Amino acid sequence: MKIVICAVPYSPNLGDGVIYENIKQLLLERVPGAQVSALDIAGRDDYVKAGISKKSLVNKVPKLLRPYAVCTYFSLQYLLRWRRKWLAQLADADLIVVGGGQLLLDVHLNFPVKLFLLSKAVKAAGKSGKVAVFGVGVSKSMSSAGTGLIKRTWQNLAPLQASTRDIASAQNLKLILAQPLEIKVTPDPGIYSQHTFAAFLPPRTTGNVLGICISSPLELNQAGVEKQDYSARIGKYFQELAQQATTLGYRVHLFTNGSPEDEAFKDALAAGLDPEIVNLPRPGVPSQLVANIGQCDCIIAHRLHANIVAYALDIPSIGLNWDSKVQSFFELTGRGRFFMQAPVPDVTRTFKLLYQALQVDGSGEKVRLTQQLTTEIAALLERSGLAGKTSAPEPNQAGRAAAAAA
Known part of the structure; x- marks a missing residue:
């Protein structure tokens, strides 16, 4: 098959x-x-x-x-x-x-x-x-x-x-x-990440690590809605966010979802920050991205799948505004209050919201959405006539299996 x-x-x-x-x-x-x-x-x-x-x-x-x-x-x-x-x-x-x-x-x-x-x-x-x-x-x-x-x-x-x-x-x-x-x-298949990438997840510890997912203003402002100084303003927001986080006792990890534009912007920002702020290297494959997020106790991100993976791993996240799909995900998961509408949010308000997010247990809703996702996959296979079928092993695989059994 x-x-x-x-x-x-x-x-x-x-x-x-x-x-x-x-x-x-x-x-x-x-x-x-x-x-x-x-x-x-x-x-x-x-x-x-x-x-x-x-x-x-x-x-x-x-x-x-x-x-x-x-x-x-x-x-x-x-x-x-x-x-x-x-x-x-x-x-x-x-x-x-x-x-x-x-x-x-x-x-x-x-x-x-x-x-x-x-x-x-x-x-x-x-x-x-x-x-x-x-x-x-x-x-x-x-x-x-x-x-x-x-x-x-x-x-x-x-x-x-x-x-x-x-x-x-x-x-x-x-x-x-x-x-x-x-x-x-x-629901987005990304909410199944805890199962799919279980072998790549680091042991969970309470290390107070805040992951900040950096996104390029070129990507965030594709439609040109924001003013020309948007790049400087969002860059300043990320830098102040990282600096204040260290003051509050967080260990800060800067990461991206892998986009080369995001990586270039992250590296430029990191060059002006304290060396104690960790600038994670670009993840090369999806499992590395999931592992990077799995090291964190909470994250702040524009990128949809940084937020989705965090949700899948039961890691509180704050969603930043750039595309309606991010807000849709937060609303779908019953966490709309943890999505920030402002194009360039206030840093103090961000941390107040993060503190609130850390107090909330959203695992019950995740169970329901995961069930909805698996039910839809099952329905897809049923509709296509593939439900319950298994593929016979290829001849060489069968031969190896027989030899191993002998």
Whole structure:
């Protein structure tokens, strides 16, 4: 039995890898022996050291020309490199899972083009109708060209089941497709991280470690909503946060989710801080990101999956505002009061909120959401006809097993 998970699992932002590893784990627990593989719709083949981000290259193109540049680049990549490889991977797939993550997002047509190209490969491989769209995030804002591409993508995929990771995304997807759909809401697979990454988690100690997840202002202010001095203001916030934390007795760890822009900003900030503040190296794989967060007793973060992993590990977190998906997650988990609305929060208020978060036990809600997630995975397999099936071992595996038994 073969299942292919299509998203951006090998993105330098390792939150996407966390999603992939959790979906894979959830599937393998229910269909032992299945061959589960990743198809990265950005053409990556593995977790590799992050280099120059294509975002920075795209931003050098005049704004009006960026969608055309994105379409041209990815269409050529598909025709010259990806199509043959993707068709070979999809040819014998019993199920194709598209998700999770914020895949239905339109920044210069980036994801609409990638998803459309994937759908062409799915259709060419004869796998339309053997697709589940699972736990995706859907942006409210979508260009007319992006909307057209998503509609054509949906026709090519002909999903047998669809779910989003929050209510707002479900509503946005219905608006984009402009058709009646049964869309379920499934908690982000990242909440299963305590199970998936159990072997990589450090022993829990009460060391009063505060993890501050640093994010680049270039990423946080993609839409250009904030003023030009936003970079200086958010940088000052992070520095004052770290300095005051040490004064309050915290041991501070600076970390990122892996984005090269975030890493560069973190290193620049760390250079101006006390040496006792730990600047963690970039995590190379999702398990390292989870382990970095697992060292902390509490965290403060903009990045969605830093907050989700912390939640999965029962580590209190404060969510910082930059995208509605972060607020949606805090509301979904019944922790909306620990999300800070201000684009650049007040440092003193941040610590007051952190103190309150440390007093709250949210494990009961996590149990309910985890049950909801596992139920949705089971329903997906039932709908696809794979529930309860196991894959026979390959001949060489069977031979080795027999030899070992003898």
